Amino acid sequence: MNWLDIAQSMLEGLALILSPCILPVLPLVLSATVDGGKSRPFGIMVGFIFAFSAFVLLSRQLVTALHISPDVIRYASMVLLGFMGFVLLSHKLSNWFSTVTQGAANLANQVGTGGGQQGFIGGLGIGALIGFVWTPCAGPILAAVLVQVIRQQTDLQGVLVTVAFALGASIPMLVITLMGRRVMGKLSFFTTHAETVRKLFGVLILLSVGYLAFGEQVVGILLRNAVPVSVEQGKPAEDAGAPISTAQAPTSLQNALDKPYPAPDFKGLDGWLNSDALTMQDLRGKVVLVDFWTYSCINCIRTLPYITAWDRLYRGKGLVIIGVHAPEFEFEKNVDNIKEALTKYGIRYPVALDNNLATWGAYNNRFWPAHYLIDRNGQVVYTHFGEGHYDVTERNIRYLLNVGQSEPTSLVMTEDSPRGENQTPETYFGSARAERFVSTRQLEQGSIMRFKPATDLPVHHWTLGGKWKVEAQNLTSAAPHALLKLHFHAKKVFAVMGNLGNKPVEAQISLNDWPLSSLAGKDVKDDKVTVDSHALYELVNSPSSTDGVVTIDAATPGLQIYTFTFGN
Numbered sequence: 001m002n003w004l005d006i007a008q009s010m011l012e013g014l015a016l017i018l019s020p021c022i023l024p025v026l027p028l029v030l031s032a033t034v035d036g037g038k039s040r041p042f043g044i045m046v047g048f049i050f051a052f053s054a055f056v057l058l059s060r061q062l063v064t065a066l067h068i069s070p071d072v073i074r075y076a077s078m079v080l081l082g083f084m085g086f087v088l089l090s091h092k093l094s095n096w097f098s099t100v101t102q103g104a105a106n107l108a109n110q111v112g113t114g115g116g117q118q119g120f121i122g123g124l125g126i127g128a129l130i131g132f133v134w135t136p137c138a139g140p141i142l143a144a145v146l147v148q149v150i151r152q153q154t155d156l157q158g159v160l161v162t163v164a165f166a167l168g169a170s171i172p173m174l175v176i177t178l179m180g181r182r183v184m185g186k187l188s189f190f191t192t193h194a195e196t197v198r199k200l201f202g203v204l205i206l207l208s209v210g211y212l213a214f215g216e217q218v219v220g221i222l223l224r225n226a227v228p229v230s231v232e233q234g235k236p237a238e239d240a241g242a243p244i245s246t247a248q249a250p251t252s253l254q255n256a257l258d259k260p261y262p263a264p265d266f267k268g269l270d271g272w273l274n275s276d277a278l279t280m281q282d283l284r285g286k287v288v289l290v291d292f293w294t295y296s297c298i299n300c301i302r303t304l305p306y307i308t309a310w311d312r313l314y315r316g317k318g319l320v321i322i323g324v325h326a327p328e329f330e331f332e333k334n335v336d337n338i339k340e341a342l343t344k345y346g347i348r349y350p351v352a353l354d355n356n357l358a359t360w361g362a363y364n365n366r367f368w369p370a371h372y373l374i375d376r377n378g379q380v381v382y383t384h385f386g387e388g389h390y391d392v393t394e395r396n397i398r399y400l401l402n403v404g405q406s407e408p409t410s411l412v413m414t415e416d417s418p419r420g421e422n423q424t425p426e427t428y429f430g431s432a433r434a435e436r437f438v439s440t441r442q443l444e445q446g447s448i449m450r451f452k453p454a455t456d457l458p459v460h461h462w463t464l465g466g467k468w469k470v471e472a473q474n475l476t477s478a479a480p481h482a483l484l485k486l487h488f489h490a491k492k493v494f495a496v497m498g499n500l501g502n503k504p505v506e507a508q509i510s511l512n513d514w515p516l517s518s519l520a521g522k523d524v525k526d527d528k529v530t531v532d533s534h535a536l537y538e539l540v541n542s543p544s545s546t547d548g549v550v551t552i553d554a555a556t557p558g559l560q561i562y563t564f565t566f567g568n
Contacts, residue, residue, distance in 0.1 A: 268358020
């Protein structure tokens with residue numbers, strides 16, 4: 001549950017007491033309670049919440065049914081907010097707006113003074129009428145909360161955000177009905193300084209529009225200026241240009257192993273790329289970095305700009321990097337796929353093909369990626385598993401190479417954060433490792449099964465729809481429009497996918513049953529991804545971590561899905 005959205009929505013509702021169109025409604029609220037019983041104010045409050053919530057939730061369903069892009073609503077709300085900002089800054093426009101909204105207030109007054117029951121029930125009717133008549137007057141703030149409601153991932157969250165807003169808007173009305181003219185007297189400051197307050201709110205609204213429109217882009221530019229292009233964009237380090245920083249001369253190894261041990265030799269390999277076969281004896285006298293990786297692993301891919309940069313800068317100083325390609329899936333054993341990856345990521349150092357995981361086993365390794373740093377005497381002196389700690393690894397390389405302080409380093413030595421808070425973990429789809437699968441049926445290896453997608457999908461869980469063939473390591477669509485849905489929390493969504501045979505397979509990608517629009521990953525064009533090889537595909541690229549349900553709809557049989565991975 002996104003409690004931040006709920007709290008923000010309530011604050012927006014409270015802010016409506018200061019909006020230009022609320023004042024014409026306040027006399028109605030007061031007059032409706034003069035002759036009523038003590039319970040009537042509470043009836044007005046409940047009726048208002050019910051009517052306003054019904055209007056907003058109906059709008060949400062209408063927008064969903066029409067498949068209106070969230071971007072359209074976002075931009076429209078910014079235009080509306082900007083217009084209101086200019087209205088508040090202009091005396092003439094403010095008078096015009098008051099004239100327009102006064103008509104709605106007069107209608108509500110006529111209805112509200114029509115009598116009826118004096119207690120709670122009578123208050124319900126008046127509150128409902130106020131809610132319906134006053135809603136259009138809420139203007140840009142209503143547009144803002146409507147965007148919040150629409151982007152909620154479940155109906156329950158949408159209802160809570162809506163009710164929170166309506167509750168926030170109704171609390172000041174309830175206070176006014178209970179305390180009457182005394183509260184109105186407290187608002188005299190806004191009457192005395194009406195023009196100044198109005199213009200202040202106009203400036204604040206325009207500033208908020210500027211942030212909504214350009215804030216994320218400005219922040220992104222600042223972040224990109226703080227991080228080397230080769231790292232931020234994942235380009236080969238050879239394209240990074242001149243070195244950009246210098247490092248302090250390390251005086252010792254950081255996070256060194258308490259007990260260094262002789263580096264195991266390479267064994268059981270299927271061959272080498274970029275080099276003839278090598279042994280640890282051949283490498284004696286060199287500083288060696290052994291990197292266990294595989295080309296469809298997003299965590300491995302994010303380390304490659306650093307590793308290729310170290311190869312570029314330190315190879316001439318005595319560093320040898322050995323990439324041990326240890327496949328996780330069968331298709332990763334294809335040497336042509338590996339060669340393509342070497343070209344794509346600018347890898348020029350030796351790569352050992354450990355298809356049977358024999359060298360992996362010799363190192364007792366369990367992770368992708370994994371780094372083993374070996375000194376000139378052939379001793380493993382430092383290890384690191386997973387992403388990050390690039391600054392520590394590079395300082396240790398420099399220490400073992402005896403690189404001086406004045407010599408450049410390839411990268412800014414700062415720590416990145418590849419994993420966001422509560423980020424969805426890597427998710428596998430074959431029967432051997434499937435977790436968090438929501439269905440009335442169990443995955444049966446080797447079977448072609450028909451599934452009905454679950455309607456309630458908790459975060460980090462996934463479900464299937466249509467006909468799929470279940471294998472140990474993957475799922476293969478067995479009929480047109482086979483669906484896979486996953487409820488994720490992350491900034492970026494990647495899928496390891498392939499095609500059965502040599503024919504490309506097309507799949508429709510959607511987010512929360514809407515087009516991806518600006519959130520489309522780099523491999524998605526017009527909300528479709530063409531899978532023509534076994535590789536990692538970027539499906540979603542959000543400006544910030546988000547909660548959503550991504551759907552893959554296979555147009556034809558033959559789409560193979562292995563795993564989802566996520567990025568921050």
